[in-house]
Amino acid sequence: MAALSSPLRVCRGIMKELRAIQGPSYKKSLAYSYVMDQFRKNKVTGERYCRAQQEAHHDAHTYLCLLASTRNHLILHNLYHGKGERSPEEVAGLVGLRLPTQPGGKGWEK
Amino acid sequence: MLKGFLRLQSPLRSTLSLRKVSPRNQHLGIALRYSTATAGGVFEINLDRRKLKTPGGKLFTAPNEALAIAVATEWDAQRDTLKFYTMHLTTLCNTALDNPTERNKDQMINASLKFLETDTVCYRVEEPPALVELQKNEWDPVLHWIENRYNVNIGSSSSILGPDIPEATKDTFRQHLNSYNFWSLTGLEYVITQLKSVVLTMGIIDRHLSVEQAVLLSRLEEEYQIRRWGNVEWAHDYDMYELRARTAAGALFVHLTSESSTVKRKLLQD
Numbered sequence: 001m002a003a004l005s006s007p008l009r010v011c012r013g014i015m016k017e018l019r020a021i022q023g024p025s026y027k028k029s030l031a032y033s034y035v036m037d038q039f040r041k042n043k044v045t046g047e048r049y050c051r052a053q054q055e056a057h058h059d060a061h062t063y064l065c066l067l068a069s070t071r072n073h074l075i076l077h078n079l080y081h082g083k084g085e086r087s088p089e090e091v092a093g094l095v096g097l098r099l100p101t102q103p104g105g106k107g108w109e110k
Numbered sequence: 111m112l113k114g115f116l117r118l119q120s121p122l123r124s125t126l127s128l129r130k131v132s133p134r135n136q137h138l139g140i141a142l143r144y145s146t147a148t149a150g151g152v153f154e155i156n157l158d159r160r161k162l163k164t165p166g167g168k169l170f171t172a173p174n175e176a177l178a179i180a181v182a183t184e185w186d187a188q189r190d191t192l193k194f195y196t197m198h199l200t201t202l203c204n205t206a207l208d209n210p211t212e213r214n215k216d217q218m219i220n221a222s223l224k225f226l227e228t229d230t231v232c233y234r235v236e237e238p239p240a241l242v243e244l245q246k247n248e249w250d251p252v253l254h255w256i257e258n259r260y261n262v263n264i265g266s267s268s269s270i271l272g273p274d275i276p277e278a279t280k281d282t283f284r285q286h287l288n289s290y291n292f293w294s295l296t297g298l299e300y301v302i303t304q305l306k307s308v309v310l311t312m313g314i315i316d317r318h319l320s321v322e323q324a325v326l327l328s329r330l331e332e333e334y335q336i337r338r339w340g341n342v343e344w345a346h347d348y349d350m351y352e353l354r355a356r357t358a359a360g361a362l363f364v365h366l367t368s369e370s371s372t373v374k375r376k377l378l379q380d
């Protein structure tokens with residue numbers, strides 16, 4: 001049932017995510033060097049069905065899922081839930097009213 | 111890969127520091143600290159020359175490099191504000207280090223196995239028939255897989271009480287979970303709580319399912335309703351991405367804390 005995308009796509013996906021996080025200098029990051037290192041180490045294997053290779057592939061896929069979903073979650077959060085509260089002026093403006101101004105300031109305000 | 115400098119802090123400890131200059135003026139690095147007390151090295155994270163600490167005040171230590179790098183990358187992804195709800199691996203490490211609820215392995219195993227009695231995959235509906243069919247087609251294969259893999263009987267049920275799990279099954283799982291260390295158990299319990307299913311969690315951990323597949327199976331009824339009534343991005347997608355992120359973090363956490371790997375080079379003989 002584990003039909004994962006090919007290692008190449010997973011690798012490219014992780015690179016894209018890291019670039020989204022770190023900007024143009026993502027190749028200098030620790031994560032990039034570690035991931036590339038792991039991909040290179042597991043590329044060559046003598047076995048026809050190598051368990052370590054499969055495990056590394058699954059782990060890479062999991063990490064890609066983690067990076068992609070946190071980024072998407074954050075995007076949706078900022079899009080729909082990120083606005084915070086409205087100020088009193090805006091609330092009054094919603095119904096077409098304006099807050100009164102008191103030149104001396106209100107009694108309890110500093 | 112170790113571009114850095116050796117920094118002797120005290121006669122007992124030496125620190126190899128990997129420094130990376132980030133586009134922002136925050137210096138993020140991880141340092142490997144060997145101490146004579148522990149068997150191997152533990153990894154610390156340095157932010158702006160200060161060592162990262164857990165919410166409980168302890169020094170943050172990760173048992174291996176991969177986990178430390180992943181946590182450092184989470185911190186690196188933060189911009190003007192720290193959004194802890196996006197830093198799942200950090201949270202998991204903090205929980206494992208601080209153990210704020212002060213539980214031991216047995217308590218965690220019992221809490222995890224409680225989910226087996228109302229496991230998502232075993233809890234079936236009786237109508238509408240399309241959903242019954244969908245549950246049968248999607249969940250039965252996973253149930254068969256886990257029953258074969260662990261040689262247990264679980265079964266599914268459409269009664270309100272859920273399936274009757276035999277004691278032998280629980281004992282098998284209890285024994286299996288006991289073979290994981292405390293850190294991995296923290297991750298396992300986290301994933302089980304997120305997916306509301308022991309079966310799906312073991313599916314991911316044993317690499318039978320991918321995270322996306324397990325999340326889909328966990329949300330099967332919601333997906334069915336979405337297909338029927340339509341998708342609401344700010345609720346459905348939001349929840350799905352959050353569940354995926356948390357599950358992926360938990361699964362990765364378990365894998366990173368429960369394995370050790372060595373590289374054996376074979377000489378090619380022609």
